Amino acid sequence: MQKILFTLLILFVSQLAQAKLEIEIIQGNVSALPIAIIPLQWRSADPPPQTGVAEVISSDLYRSGLFDPLEERDMVDRPVDAESIRYGTWRLLKVDYLVIGEVRDAPGGTGYDIVYQLFDVHTQEALLSQITTVGLGDLRFGAHRVADAIYEKLTGVPGAFSTRIAYISATGTGNDQNYQLFVADADGFNPQAVVGSPEPLLSPSWSPDGQRLAYVSFEKGNSAIYVQSVSTGQRELVSSGKGINGAPAFSPDGRYMAMTLSSTGNPEIFIRDLTTGQKRQLTQHWAIDTEAAWAPDSQSLYFTSDRGGKPQIYRLPVAGGNPSRVTLEGEYNARATISPDGSRIAMAHGRGNEYRIAVLDTDTGRMRILTPGVLDESPSFAPNGSMILYATREGDRGVLSAVSVDGNVRQRLILTEGDVREPAWSPVIR
């Protein structure tokens, strides 16, 4: 009984969550892999969830742009096991891959087992045969895990569906403003407010273990940097000196936090040793130096500086030395973010009154504009490097969009309320 009540509560909460964000594909991919995720059989005594596990898997794969899942109404057959698959039927439907399975109570009754198999319709071979065990309220998470496994099996790249995103939402006007830092699933569902304030919040940044968020809050009247645990809510004030305390960024090795401080009179990049708390100043220039982003090896930093007259991206070894200019094209390049393999740098690229997300290939030096604008900013790579989440505007409000790194697939995540901005995609949470 308790379990049923709990399940109902979860259903209720997840319905509320579903009212918050909707996802829409703006531009698709013609070469997407055709796949059919057969609705998994519900073998638990609990009532089944409103949104089925198969539906969550299908929409994950669809959103990646690399898959073209068959719609449920077009499924003429619903095999329950390997023996009942009629491959000819699926070949006629031009489906290349098939997923079947069931959800049953996990041994001990504390959760569910998602039991599934992935078949190649042409070779009739089982490519995956697995059980994913999740807690009572975690069926959606379990579905994301399954989608990750299917994605990795068929593309060779680990999936990023079971990760999370953080973003800032502002509601109200004038003196009634309210800012909230949210953490949601990567598909925008299940948003949880981590912190709220009547004063501006900005620049959320994940710790490399995905357990903590650094952010900037104006709750004390001036900018200050906090680090907060996502699960416990416990937080620590990291920097609240005179002037700007901004742009926090954890190093990928977890040892340092880069930040922008203007205690010296104008904004400079500092790094703080997270063990000793000691700070070291890395830049020294009259220009605005800010928005530090770490290279994956934690050995160098990219940052925005207008030392050349206009904001451009520069690179600086953490050990010391002179910054070298990275962006050579365009009048305004700022807020760099580095792909997990270091091969690409995404940034806000401004021309006249239009700001778009551009990606610079670090090997060829080629710059490519990925988004239509006109006020696109805050790019953030998925932990598998496949997509970039960014902030854009629709009318007078902010929304989040994601674009594949080749620019072929764009999707929009709409928060139905408020001005949404500054998305940050979490690392893979193990």
Add this chain to the structure above:
Amino acid sequence: MNTTWRVLLALVIAVSISACKTTEPAPDTTTPDTTETKPATDVTTAAAPDPRDYTDARNFDNSESLLSKRVIYFDFDKSEVKAEYRPIVAAHAAYVSSHRSARVTLEGHADERGTREYNLGLGERRGNAISGLLSAAGAMGSQLDTVSYGEERPVCRVSDENCWSQNRRVEIVYTAR
């Protein structure tokens, strides 16, 4: 025919007179002449502060005084204080340097274009530009504080130049007079 012309002529004259009226500057009630013809308001006018006396705190609420103007506007991605705003800054410098208990916070802001953290830097640079002028004109460093809100606190939320120009600003906020 003759009457038609007369009517037309009368119309033209009437239209041009009303056109003249609408393009005239606002009625000259602010000139001393007007107050002389209204003896009833003479007493309050005499007691009102000289709008050019920038050491008089009453001028903060006197729309004729530069002390009542406390927002300075900037060009895109710029922090130079334009000539038209320098008299306003000078007026506040005169007040602050003559009232050592006065405290001022310079709140720097940017428009929505460009990135948020860079705009925090830009807002601070604008605040520092005003702070520097106030210091140069006699204000003490301990009386001045700069806070940048970047693009986080717009006064106008439409994505066009008219709105952006209102958001690129420094607000001179007196925390003590």
